[in-house]
Amino acid sequence: MIASDVTYIDAIREAQADLLREDERVFLYGQDIGKFGGAFKATKGLQEAYPDRVIDSPISEDAMVGMAIGAAIEGMRPIVEMQFADFSSVAFNQLVNHAGTHYYRTGVPIPITVRMPSGGTPGSGPFHSQSMEAIYAHYPGLVVVTPATVSDAYSMLKQSVELDDPVIFCEHKFLYRWLKSDSLEGDDLPIGKARIARHGKHATVVAYSAMVHEAVRAADILKEEGGWDVEVVDLRSVKPLDTDTVIASVARTGRLLALGEAFPWGGVTAEVISRVCTEAFHLLDAPPQRLNARDTPVPYHPNLWAAHRPTPESICASLRHLLTY
Amino acid sequence: MNGVWQGEAKINAEIPLLISQRLIKHCSVLPSPTLTDADLQTKDQLRTIYRAMLGGRLMEAKLSSLYKAGKIVGGVYLGTGQEAVSASLGCSLTMGRDVYSPLIRDQAGRTGFGEPFLDCARTYLGSAAGPMRGRDGNIHRGNPAEGYLAMISHLGTSVSAVAGVLLARRIKGELEGCVGATCIGDGGTSTGAFHEGLNLAAVEKLPLVVIIADNQFAYSTPSDRQFACRDLSARAEGYGVKGHEVDGTSLEDCARVIGGAVEAAREGGGPQLVVAKLLRLSGHGEHDDGSYVPQELRQSLLARDCVELGAEQLIAAGHATREEITQWSSELRDAVQEAVAIATQEAAPDARTEDWFALSTPSMREGDYES
Ligand SMILES: Cc1ncc(C[n+]2csc(CCOP(=O)(O)OP(=O)(O)O)c2C)c(N)n1
Ligand SMILES: [Mg+2]
Numbered sequence: 001m002i003a004s005d006v007t008y009i010d011a012i013r014e015a016q017a018d019l020l021r022e023d024e025r026v027f028l029y030g031q032d033i034g035k036f037g038g039a040f041k042a043t044k045g046l047q048e049a050y051p052d053r054v055i056d057s058p059i060s061e062d063a064m065v066g067m068a069i070g071a072a073i074e075g076m077r078p079i080v081e082m083q084f085a086d087f088s089s090v091a092f093n094q095l096v097n098h099a100g101t102h103y104y105r106t107g108v109p110i111p112i113t114v115r116m117p118s119g120g121t122p123g124s125g126p127f128h129s130q131s132m133e134a135i136y137a138h139y140p141g142l143v144v145v146t147p148a149t150v151s152d153a154y155s156m157l158k159q160s161v162e163l164d165d166p167v168i169f170c171e172h173k174f175l176y177r178w179l180k181s182d183s184l185e186g187d188d189l190p191i192g193k194a195r196i197a198r199h200g201k202h203a204t205v206v207a208y209s210a211m212v213h214e215a216v217r218a219a220d221i222l223k224e225e226g227g228w229d230v231e232v233v234d235l236r237s238v239k240p241l242d243t244d245t246v247i248a249s250v251a252r253t254g255r256l257l258a259l260g261e262a263f264p265w266g267g268v269t270a271e272v273i274s275r276v277c278t279e280a281f282h283l284l285d286a287p288p289q290r291l292n293a294r295d296t297p298v299p300y301h302p303n304l305w306a307a308h309r310p311t312p313e314s315i316c317a318s319l320r321h322l323l324t325y
Numbered sequence: 326m327n328g329v330w331q332g333e334a335k336i337n338a339e340i341p342l343l344i345s346q347r348l349i350k351h352c353s354v355l356p357s358p359t360l361t362d363a364d365l366q367t368k369d370q371l372r373t374i375y376r377a378m379l380g381g382r383l384m385e386a387k388l389s390s391l392y393k394a395g396k397i398v399g400g401v402y403l404g405t406g407q408e409a410v411s412a413s414l415g416c417s418l419t420m421g422r423d424v425y426s427p428l429i430r431d432q433a434g435r436t437g438f439g440e441p442f443l444d445c446a447r448t449y450l451g452s453a454a455g456p457m458r459g460r461d462g463n464i465h466r467g468n469p470a471e472g473y474l475a476m477i478s479h480l481g482t483s484v485s486a487v488a489g490v491l492l493a494r495r496i497k498g499e500l501e502g503c504v505g506a507t508c509i510g511d512g513g514t515s516t517g518a519f520h521e522g523l524n525l526a527a528v529e530k531l532p533l534v535v536i537i538a539d540n541q542f543a544y545s546t547p548s549d550r551q552f553a554c555r556d557l558s559a560r561a562e563g564y565g566v567k568g569h570e571v572d573g574t575s576l577e578d579c580a581r582v583i584g585g586a587v588e589a590a591r592e593g594g595g596p597q598l599v600v601a602k603l604l605r606l607s608g609h610g611e612h613d614d615g616s617y618v619p620q621e622l623r624q625s626l627l628a629r630d631c632v633e634l635g636a637e638q639l640i641a642a643g644h645a646t647r648e649e650i651t652q653w654s655s656e657l658r659d660a661v662q663e664a665v666a667i668a669t670q671e672a673a674p675d676a677r678t679e680d681w682f683a684l685s686t687p688s689m690r691e692g693d694y695e696s
Contacts, residue, residue, distance in 0.1 A: 027496055052496055053496060055492075057525070058521070058524055058525055058528055060485075060521035060522075060524060060525055061521075062481075062482070062485065062517060062518045062521045062522075063484070063485035063488070063518070063521035063522045063524070063525040064485075064525075065485075066482055066483075066484070066485025066486045066488070066489060066518065066521075066522060067485045067486070067488050067489035067492060067522075067525060068489060069485075069486050069489055070424075070474075070485065070486035070487055070488060070489020070490040070491070070492070070493065071489040071490065071492055071493035071496075072489075072493075073469045073470075073474070073486070073489075073490060074489070074490045074493035074494060074497075075493065075497075076493040076496065076497075078489075090517075093479050093482065093518070094482060094485070094518075097477050097478075097479055097482075098477050098479075098482055098486065100683065101461075101477065101683075102469075102475075103682075103683060103684060103685050104460055104682070104683045105457060105460050105461045105465070105475060106456070106457070106467065106468075106469050106475050108469045108470055109684075109685035109686075140683035140684075141683035141684060143684065143686075143689050163686055163689065164685045164686055165684045165685055165686050165689055190688065191688075191689070192688055192689060239691065240688075240689055240690070240691045241691065
């Protein structure tokens with residue numbers, strides 16, 4: 001058996017340690033990220049090693065991002081840690097109206113990376129569970145990435161910081177300690193390329209972030225249950241969205257389920273279906289399906305939480321419907 | 326001298342000439358020219374600031390007439406009455422070394438900072454050759470690579486951005502001798518962004534100067550619907566920054582207090598908050614007649630026209646003669662005309678050749694999802 005001892009959060013910490021070591025333009029800014037090491041320990045020990053470049057911020061999400069924008073104009077590569085993605089709503093204006101418009105308006109790009117601890121965990125409730133990717137992807141001028149694996153968390157964070165444009169880095173809190181790997185190294189796919197996380201021929205599930213793992217579980221169940229081979233596409237980044245890989249998969253399977261953990265109105269799943277329908281309607285053998293969280297705030301109690309977001313069971317139900325259409 | 330409300334006064338462009346003629350009476354005897362080095366420095370400073378004030382006034386007068394002639398798409402926002410404050414800041418900063426994020430009423434400061442009239446004319450007239458290439462307009466312009474930030478509309482957002490440039494310089498070891506500065510109105514101080522930004526700068530003890538032009542109104546909303554503190558300068562202590570108050574109608578006071586605040590920041594004194602008291606001598610924008618401004622205010626000392634008063638101050642102190650001021654006016658008016666003439670001739674942006682890219686990295690661009 002291979003030792004599985006690198007977690008998703010380790011990957012994020014290691015990527016930041018590498019970036020700080022390799023690139024003097026990189027600095028970290030966020031609440032409690034210094035000596036304390038961050039609410040999730042993503043910056044543990046980093047201030048000790050780089051006292052001038054790991055900086056505790058006041059609880060000022062708007063100013064944190066505004067500051068990062070100014071620093072980026074000055075040639076730095078700031079990484080801003082939101083304590084939770086939910087609080088980025090306070091920085092929304094700086095992100096979409098300042099960072100997102102800057103290159104188009106002035107020709108000067110804004111290379112900031114904003115780390116957003118995203119998605120639900122049981123007991124976290126309405127304000128520590130949100131998935132904000134669709135909100136940011138809606139606006140021009142932002143790249144939005146959603147790594148689902150340990151090696152992607154590592155390589156995509158490094159790639160994000162190397163990009164000259166603003167990146168919203170959605171890291172899933174549920175994966176932080178639960179997801180383990182034997183290595184940080186992976187296939188090093190670039191941002192903008194999706195990956196086939198599980199091969200299949202009967203239906204395609206397009207997912208991203210933690211939902212990739214739920215989709216793979218559902219696919220395993222259906223394999224055992226009825227011999228179905230369900231393909232799972234891991235988008236990896238929702239903007240840019242790798243429409244080609246999605247359509248190539250649908251060409252093989254003829255059936256599409258778009259799966260996400262965010263609220264149901266609009267969003268990434270709607271975008272995926274819209275693109276497949278407009279560009280590859282002829283490839284579909286059944287109406288495409290969507291599965292999202294419910295249209296309520298994310299509930300606190302584990303019983304409610306587990307039923308609010310898609311689960312392997314609800315994914316299986318959607319897939320059965322799709323496969324037998 | 327009071328009540329120079331734009332709607333009542335002669336067209337702005339005429340003001341310097343009118344004033345200078347009127348001043349002959351008052352200033353026929355000039356003080357004897359035995360000046361110390363400090364006096365000479367003050368003289369140079371005031372002359373420089375005054376020229377930027379005049380430049381701002383004349384550029385804006387031109388913008389106003391272009392607007393009224395229907396030549397400008399979108400709004401025109403003037404800084405009439407705020408030139409002393411604005412230019413005192415702009416002239417205290419050096420492009421390339423300092424960081425400046427002006428706001429809506431800072432034509433004079435932009436001119437003082439070294440922005441050519443052509444950049445202004447091109448942005449208002451939508452020339453593709455302008456710094457914003459028709460992608461953004463009017464006051465939303467700058468040259469970020471030179472530390473001249475291009476404001477977004479959302480009030481308060483510049484404070485943290487300027488702080489960020491300064492923090493970056495500190496990390497790089499290049500902060501020594503630099504100052505960052507931005508301006509805001511009384512209304513803009515009510516935003517969360519303003520508070521967050523100033524607090525952040527205070528925590529980091531950055532050399533940031535924030536000028537509040539307290540012009541009594543935010544669009545139509547008077548200050549008593551905006552804040553309840555005695556005076557905005559009282560907030561400085563709460564933030565842990567140095568506070569200053571200044572009569573925003575007086576060139577001499579603005580030059581001293583704002584120049585002093587910039588020097589204090591440059592010398593390691595941390596963030597400086599300057600509150601300038603004045604009255605907006607125009608509508609919020611050229612679409613607005615400002616009829617909600619009460620008569621008492623228009624006749625109060627706050628309504629003194631800083632361009633008029635500044636000329637008197639210069640002449641009374643022997644820093645400039647009436648002839649010089651007239652000469653500056655006519656030179657600046659020519660420069661404004663020339664800039665506008667050039668920008669008017671230039672091509673507008675072409676939607677067919679526009680690249681439509683909001684991201685700089687080619688592989689990150691998605692296009693319009695059209696099939
Ligand atoms: C966050 C935000 N809300 C609303 C506006 C619309 N707006 C533009 S200028 C203005 C009034 C600003 O007043 P003040 O800050 O006092 O500046 P002044 O216009 O008096 O110079 C308003 C409400 C804006 N630009 N930004
Ligand atoms: Mg105001």
